[in-house]
Amino acid sequence: MSELVHPLHRFIRPSVKHSTFCPGCGDGIVVQAILRAIDGLGMDLDDFVFVSGIGCAAWIPSPFFNADVLHTTHGRPIAFAFGIKMGLPEKKVMVVSGDGDLVAIGGNHLIQNARRNVEMVVLCINNGIYGMTGGQAAPTTPMGIKTTTTPYGTVENVFNISKLVMAAGASFVACWTAAHPRQLTNAIKKAIQKKGFAFIEVFSQCPIQFGRRTGMGSAVQMLEDYKKRSVTPKEAARLSDEELKDRIVVGELVDIEKPEMLEEVKKMKSRARGGVE
Numbered sequence: 001m002s003e004l005v006h007p008l009h010r011f012i013r014p015s016v017k018h019s020t021f022c023p024g025c026g027d028g029i030v031v032q033a034i035l036r037a038i039d040g041l042g043m044d045l046d047d048f049v050f051v052s053g054i055g056c057a058a059w060i061p062s063p064f065f066n067a068d069v070l071h072t073t074h075g076r077p078i079a080f081a082f083g084i085k086m087g088l089p090e091k092k093v094m095v096v097s098g099d100g101d102l103v104a105i106g107g108n109h110l111i112q113n114a115r116r117n118v119e120m121v122v123l124c125i126n127n128g129i130y131g132m133t134g135g136q137a138a139p140t141t142p143m144g145i146k147t148t149t150t151p152y153g154t155v156e157n158v159f160n161i162s163k164l165v166m167a168a169g170a171s172f173v174a175c176w177t178a179a180h181p182r183q184l185t186n187a188i189k190k191a192i193q194k195k196g197f198a199f200i201e202v203f204s205q206c207p208i209q210f211g212r213r214t215g216m217g218s219a220v221q222m223l224e225d226y227k228k229r230s231v232t233p234k235e236a237a238r239l240s241d242e243e244l245k246d247r248i249v250v251g252e253l254v255d256i257e258k259p260e261m262l263e264e265v266k267k268m269k270s271r272a273r274g275g276v277e
Contacts, residue, residue, distance in 0.1 A: 008035045011045055013066040020059045022131075024211075024219025026178030026204030030125055031060050033181055034096070037188035048092045049084050053077040053101035056132045057125035057204070060096045075105030078113050081120050089262055092121070092192060099126040099140045103161055107139075114168035114197045116261040121191045121198045124161055127206035135209035142246075145214050162201045166254050171196030173254040177203040177226040180250060187252065196260045203248055 021027045038045065050061035054074040062071040072080045077095045085093045095102070102110050102124045113120070129147060130136040136149040140161065144153040162175045172194045174187040184202060191198035205211065205222035216222050230250045231239070239247070 008032065008039065011035045011038070011066060013063055016063055020063075021056065022206075022208045024205065024207040025056065026127070026202075026206070026219070026223075027057055027060055027125060029178045029181050030057070030096075030123065030184070030202055030204060031064060033184040034060070034094075034123070034188055035065075036185045037192065040185070041189055041192060043092075043192070048094055049081075049088065051077045051081040051084065051093065051095045051097075053097040053106065054132075055098035055101045055130070056127070056206070057096060057098035057123075058101060060125075061094075075101055075107075076109065077101065078106060078109040078120075078122065081122075082109075082113055082118055085118060085120055085262065093119075094121040094123070094192075096123045097125070098131075099124055099128070099159075099161065100130045100138045103159055103164075104139050110165065111168045114165050114170040114199065117169060117171055117196045117258055118261045119194070119196055119198075121188070121194075122200070123188070124199065124201050125204045126161060126201055127204050127210055129206055129210045129213075131206045131209045135213050147213060162199075162249070162253055165199045165201075169197075169258075170199045170254060171256050171258050171260075172198035172252075173201075174199075174252045175201040175203075175248070176250050177223075177230060177248060178205055179223045179226040180230070183250070190252070190255070194255075195263075196258060 045067035050067055050069045052058035052061050052071050062069045070080050077097050081093045081095045126140050128140045130138050134148050137147040137154045139159045141154050142158050146153055162173055166173050172191055176184040187200050191200055205219050207219040211217050211222050230248045232251050236249045
């Protein structure tokens with residue numbers, strides 16, 4: 001009897017024998033969505049360079065993917081990705097990391113590279129908390145939630161990451177949850193093919209740190225909650241600000257064409273040499 005082999009097994013580093021994620025973590029869903037998107041486009045991991053920072057989601061490409069991966073310092077994956085893209089413009093560069101890494105300490109890199117519209121794909125896995133380091137409050141933790149560092153409830157307003165990146169000028173922005181794996185896969189396909197800064201926010205359940213500490217429950221309960229709270233942009237347009245407060249607006253939020261930085265750099269070099277664009 002032949003051994004059953006997962007269709008995505010060829011993308012996984014041979015040395016990886018076990019998952020690094022907690023039981024019920026949504027990051028495993030994101031792993032499959034990324035690999036299914038790449039496979040669905042007929043591409044290979046050799047076409048990519050992956051970059052991650054510090055946190056649970058940073059362990060998605062490193063150590064899982066049998067590819068060129070930079071596991072960088074906290075908050076700096078987009079800065080590294082920018083350097084890679086400038087040096088290897090023919091490569092597809094994909095950043096995979098968490099909300100604490102990309103939006104808290106790395107927030108300015110996110111904003112500036114969205115503004116520049118540098119061609120890269122950024123997946124921000126939003127679990128609403130610092131999961132790997134003990135369950136501290138993050139910029140994405142809803143107000144009033146009790147965490148390790150906020151035993152009486154958070155007192156800060158929450159970041160709407162997708163709106164932040166839209167305002168900064170990204171040419172592609174989408175938002176999905178771990179309860180929408182097929183839609184997420186399709187969004188990643190589009191992001192890979194986008195000529196510009198392509199950003200996808202993924203709400204991913206953390207039953208150990210977020211669910212258990214906040215009373216949100218198990219992974220299944222959190223996924224059901226994501227589905228219940230998700231609305232499309234059209235549905236969101238009919239709701240008041242108060243009604244939208246606890247909702248997740250899912251779908252493709254921005255898909256436009258605009259000048260991409262590397263292309264503009266090429267034109268500038270040509271002009272400097274007296275050439276014709």
